[in-house]
Structures are given as C-alpha cells and as structure tokens.
Amino acid sequence: MSFKPTALICQSHTTSPLGDVLLAATEQGLAGVWFVHRQEHLPDSSQWVTDNAHPTLMAAATQLREYFEGQRLTFEIQLQPAWGTPFQRAVWQALQRIPYGYTSTYGDIARDIANPKAVRAVGAAIGQNPHSIIVPCHRVLGANGSLTGFAGGLDRKKHLLALEAARA
Structure with missing residues (x-):
C-alpha cells in the first residue's frame, strides 16, 4: 500500500x-x-x-x-482524509453507509458510487481499505452471497459478520 x-x-x-x-x-x-x-x-x-x-x-x-464487546454499533472517529485515490475514497465512503448487521455486494457498491460497471475496480478499492473494521469492508459479499476477499482473511470476515448478526 x-x-x-x-x-x-x-x-x-x-x-x-x-x-x-x-x-x-x-x-x-x-x-x-x-x-x-x-x-x-x-x-x-x-x-x-x-x-x-x-x-x-x-x-x-x-x-x-x-x-x-457488542457495546458499539458505529465508530465515531475522524479518518485520515488524504489516504487513497478519489475513486477509492468514494468506495470507502460507500462502505460506511452499510449499516451494522447488514451486507452489500460489490455490484451494489458500484451502483452506489454511480459507476455500475466498475465492479472489479470496486473490489480492488475495497481490498486497499486502510481502515479495517471501522470502514466495514467485511460487510461486502459476492453477487451470489458468497464470502469473497478480505485483507484480514475470510475466517475473520466470517467472525465479524457473525458478531454483527448476533447483535443486530
């Protein structure tokens, strides 16, 4: 990075x-x-x-x-604004709109940033997310609902999704 x-x-x-x-x-x-x-x-x-x-x-x-510990559903911390390209920052901002306990897809994120054909680029930007957990890239699934890609590893992604599902 x-x-x-x-x-x-x-x-x-x-x-x-x-x-x-x-x-x-x-x-x-x-x-x-x-x-x-x-x-x-x-x-x-x-x-x-x-x-x-x-x-x-x-x-x-x-x-x-x-x-x-299940005491926080949203993060309230100022993120470093200068990190990433404008496209990456748009993707990361879209990730922050996925509510706790919900999931989205790469295609949904591409549509959210008004670039519906950029699904692969969205995936690449999500893979470069420097704010793991806080900018919830773990909430993004494949189009068929499958667990795909997570810089922290798929086992961690599963754990984070289960944690949020149990408390949502």
Whole structure:
C-alpha cells in the first residue's frame, strides 16, 4: 500500500479477539487499522513513531474494544482524509453507509458510487481499505452471497459478520 505522508504518522498496537491490530494516525485523524498477522497487507511503518498516548489511537483502540464487546454499533472517529485515490475514497465512503448487521455486494457498491460497471475496480478499492473494521469492508459479499476477499482473511470476515448478526 503506498501512502505519501505529509505529516508525522504515529502508531500503536492493540489486541482484539481476532488478533493483534496495528493502528496509525496523524493530526488529521485515523490513518489506518490493519491486522498484524497479514504482513502482505501492512504498510511500511518503519518511519512511524510509536505513541501509545496519541488521543486518536487511544480512541480507536477503545472503540474497537467496545465493538468487539457488542457495546458499539458505529465508530465515531475522524479518518485520515488524504489516504487513497478519489475513486477509492468514494468506495470507502460507500462502505460506511452499510449499516451494522447488514451486507452489500460489490455490484451494489458500484451502483452506489454511480459507476455500475466498475465492479472489479470496486473490489480492488475495497481490498486497499486502510481502515479495517471501522470502514466495514467485511460487510461486502459476492453477487451470489458468497464470502469473497478480505485483507484480514475470510475466517475473520466470517467472525465479524457473525458478531454483527448476533447483535443486530
């Protein structure tokens, strides 16, 4: 994942029932949430500063814990606006409109962003979502309802969908 930072990026780690999570933030907001075990999906964080007291990182860790405990249905945290292309950001904004406990399809997202033929491009953009769980890419299924693609792994996607279905 390429990201050309214009500001200092701070990082911290938190735990979840699905494994360790890397969090990143700038002064503008939360820059990313990634499952640590999926090395191929992690950005190069070697130049980032570890700051376990960063307010955005602390808020993200708290909200993720509340989500997994069933106490939070939506996230209230400012996301880093400069990440991704305009097309990717449009897809990620569409993901945020999928309510807790519901699912959508890649085709639905393509139609939502007024680009109905861009189903594959939508899938690629979803695969680059830097805000796992918070921008709910796990809520997107194949056209036939099948579980397809998730940077955190399909087992995690299944778990997240089951968690939300049980509490919706």
